[in-house]
Amino acid sequence: MKSSQRNLLMKFDNARIRNKVLAGLAAVVLPLIAVGVLTFFASGSVQSDFDKLGLRDLPQYTMTDDVEVSTLHLLRSFSELISLTLANRYGDGSAAVAVEKARDDVAQAKANLAKAIDSLAALPNSSQPREHSIIIEIRSGALNVILEIDSTIAILDSGSPKQIFSRAARVQQKAVRLNTWIDQLHAISSTALATANTTLGGTIGTLRAVAVGGCILGLFIALGGGLLTANRIARPIQSLRSAAERLGDGDFAALDSERKTTDEIGDLIGAFQETARKLRESQDKVTRNERLSALGQVAGSVSHELRNPLGTIRHSMGMVRQMTAGKGLGVERALDRIDRSIERCNAIVSDILEFSRVQELNREATAIDSWLDDMLDEHEVTPAVTVRRELGSGAEVLLDCTRFRQVLVNLIDNAAQAMTDPEWAPGDERQRTITVRTVAAGPHVRLSVADTGPGIPADKLGKIFEPLFTTKAKGVGLGLPTVRKLVEQHGGTIDVESTTGEGTTFTVWLPRQHGQADLQPDAPIAATA
Amino acid sequence: MTSKPVRIMIVDDDQDLAESLADLLQVHGYDVDIAKDGQDALEHARAQDFDITLMDVRMPVMNGVDSFLAIRKIKPQARIVMMTGFKEPILERAIRAGAEGPLHKPFSVDDLLKLFETIH
Numbered sequence: 260m261k262s263s264q265r266n267l268l269m270k271f272d273n274a275r276i277r278n279k280v281l282a283g284l285a286a287v288v289l290p291l292i293a294v295g296v297l298t299f300f301a302s303g304s305v306q307s308d309f310d311k312l313g314l315r316d317l318p319q320y321t322m323t324d325d326v327e328v329s330t331l332h333l334l335r336s337f338s339e340l341i342s343l344t345l346a347n348r349y350g351d352g353s354a355a356v357a358v359e360k361a362r363d364d365v366a367q368a369k370a371n372l373a374k375a376i377d378s379l380a381a382l383p384n385s386s387q388p389r390e391h392s393i394i395i396e397i398r399s400g401a402l403n404v405i406l407e408i409d410s411t412i413a414i415l416d417s418g419s420p421k422q423i424f425s426r427a428a429r430v431q432q433k434a435v436r437l438n439t440w441i442d443q444l445h446a447i448s449s450t451a452l453a454t455a456n457t458t459l460g461g462t463i464g465t466l467r468a469v470a471v472g473g474c475i476l477g478l479f480i481a482l483g484g485g486l487l488t489a490n491r492i493a494r495p496i497q498s499l500r501s502a503a504e505r506l507g508d509g510d511f512a513a514l515d516s517e518r519k520t521t522d523e524i525g526d527l528i529g530a531f532q533e534t535a536r537k538l539r540e541s542q543d544k545v546t547r548n549e550r551l552s553a554l555g556q557v558a559g560s561v562s563h564e565l566r567n568p569l570g571t572i573r574h575s576m577g578m579v580r581q582m583t584a585g586k587g588l589g590v591e592r593a594l595d596r597i598d599r600s601i602e603r604c605n606a607i608v609s610d611i612l613e614f615s616r617v618q619e620l621n622r623e624a625t626a627i628d629s630w631l632d633d634m635l636d637e638h639e640v641t642p643a644v645t646v647r648r649e650l651g652s653g654a655e656v657l658l659d660c661t662r663f664r665q666v667l668v669n670l671i672d673n674a675a676q677a678m679t680d681p682e683w684a685p686g687d688e689r690q691r692t693i694t695v696r697t698v699a700a701g702p703h704v705r706l707s708v709a710d711t712g713p714g715i716p717a718d719k720l721g722k723i724f725e726p727l728f729t730t731k732a733k734g735v736g737l738g739l740p741t742v743r744k745l746v747e748q749h750g751g752t753i754d755v756e757s758t759t760g761e762g763t764t765f766t767v768w769l770p771r772q773h774g775q776a777d778l779q780p781d782a783p784i785a786a787t788a
Numbered sequence: 789m790t791s792k793p794v795r796i797m798i799v800d801d802d803q804d805l806a807e808s809l810a811d812l813l814q815v816h817g818y819d820v821d822i823a824k825d826g827q828d829a830l831e832h833a834r835a836q837d838f839d840i841t842l843m844d845v846r847m848p849v850m851n852g853v854d855s856f857l858a859i860r861k862i863k864p865q866a867r868i869v870m871m872t873g874f875k876e877p878i879l880e881r882a883i884r885a886g887a888e889g890p891l892h893k894p895f896s897v898d899d900l901l902k903l904f905e906t907i908h
Binding site for chain 2: 569
């Protein structure tokens with residue numbers, strides 16, 4: 260039931276992201292589609308406007324038409340003038356008035372043609388060279404007609420009828436030639452118009468197809484891309500969400516397998532992983548503290564309760580020893596064993612008490628090198644082991660010398676015990692050596708205790724600071740946890756490196772006392788083991 | 789050596805411990821009495837004199853420190869050795885007020901006899 264609710268919730272979230280992405284894309288795509296639709300209809304209206312456009316709407320057509328009409332009119336009034344003139348010459352002379360009128364008509368017709376030619380001259384130059392040259396021919400043709408008419412009129416009164424008709428025939432020729440040019444121009448214009456119409460139709464068709472296709476394609480791309488993008492955003496978020504829920508259930512490794520991308524989602528995953536890491540650390544610390552606290556509460560009463568019976572055993576044994584002394588009963592060795600065992604029990608109780616003790620440190624500024632020198636002088640180590648000193652930090656740290664002594668004693672005794680373990684012998688003639696070294700490291704002092712012993716197996720290395728974990732045959736497993744507790748109480752950290760067969764190095768990082776002059780910038784900060 | 793044996797009072801609520809210590813001291817020639825808590829020790833001290841008192845700290849009815857202070861009021865010369873199995877903070881009060889020791893349980897008979905020599 261719970262799981263199906265979760266799925267529903269995720270789908271709901273996914274739908275919300277999808278809708279947001281689609282809305283964003285729609286805001287871009289819809290105006291584009293509107294532009295497409297407008298283009299479609301506008302191109303349709305351009306086509307129909309063009310369809311209505313005829314040859315007679317072209318300026319070169321109407322103007323050449325004027326030339327043609329004016330020429331015809333001129334020819335008609337010209338032939339009228341010839342026939343009236345000849346009739347008057349060979350008749351009774353009564354047609355003189357009509358001849359004068361015919362002359363005026365011809366003059367008027369000439370003026371009209373000249374005007375039409377001027378209009379043609381005012382036409383802008385055509386983009387088509389052929390059309391342009393034909394227009395020039397039309398203009399010169401019409402001028403030729405006028406010139407031939409003028410030269411005919413010049414001999415009209417004196418010339419013989421034969422001369423006159425001969426000139427008139429030349430006028431006719433020029434007129435026919437002019438007409439041919441005009442027809443050619445009309446044919447070219449008509450073809451050009453038809454070609455233009457076809458081309459425009461094709462272009463508009465392409466434009467409309469692009470507009471329609473673009474709209475449909477845009478819609479599909481927006482929809483598909485939107486869903487894809489929404490999915491790409493939503494999937495890692497969903498994955499992260501379920502990982503976060505697993506984290507909430509206590510699975511600290513839930514986020515480790517999340518793939519980290521280079522985008523904001525990747526940053527988010529990184530932030531979550533960092534949070535999980537801190538959470539795990541703090542959870543570990545809480546667990547450790549809870550264990551310590553429980554142990555501490557028990558330890559006080561247990562140690563008290565144990566030390567009384569230990570005292571009883573010891574006193575009773577002392578009495579037995581006193582009463583049997585010198586009687587040759589052979590119990591002395593047994594009594595010695597009891598005594599040693601009491602000591603061991605007492606040492607364990609002391610370890611537990613020391614570990615669980617909550618006590619304020621009494622720290623004072625201490626030159627750590629000389630303090631270590633004195634401490635190592637006092638502390639006895641088995642002669643089988645050489646202790647080397649490389650004390651070069653020159654630094655002061657705030658130490659509770661009594662408590663911090665335990666740190667060193669513990670680390671050195673552990674190392675000595677490991678190297679004198681009867682089940683282990685150095686592979687070569689290496690000496691059994693413990694090296695105690697101090698180095699200044701920026702705001703810290705690095706204090707290391709290195710041995711040349713058997714080393715700690717990798718699978719145990721991570722656990723050695725856990726309470727009650729021990730690799731020794733004898734020991735309750737509180738030595739290193741106490742060391743770590745004391746180091747942390749001093750504001751430091753401790754870590755360990757070990758190679759099987761080569762040895763183990765414990766490194767303690769302690770903060771230097773403020774006011775030290777030679778701070779180095781390259782201060783490595785140790786990770787807590 | 790015609791003098792009277794040294795009189796010792798052991799104050800401890802742990803009966804086995806008190807008796808084993810008493811046996812051991814008797815073997816070594818001491819005259820030993822046992823009180824089961826601080827209040828009992830105070831009553832013993834009112835009734836008779838002891839050369840040395842071995843006083844536990846954690847006890848029911850009256851703890852060792854209060855008992856020490858109370859005995860000191862009626863017997864200012866009494867020599868009282870504190871015994872403990874644990875570093876009790878309240879023990880400091882008794883030591884500052886002149887208590888001997890402390891002896892840390894489980895102490896050996898040698899430690900005990902050495903201490904007796906220094907104070908008696």
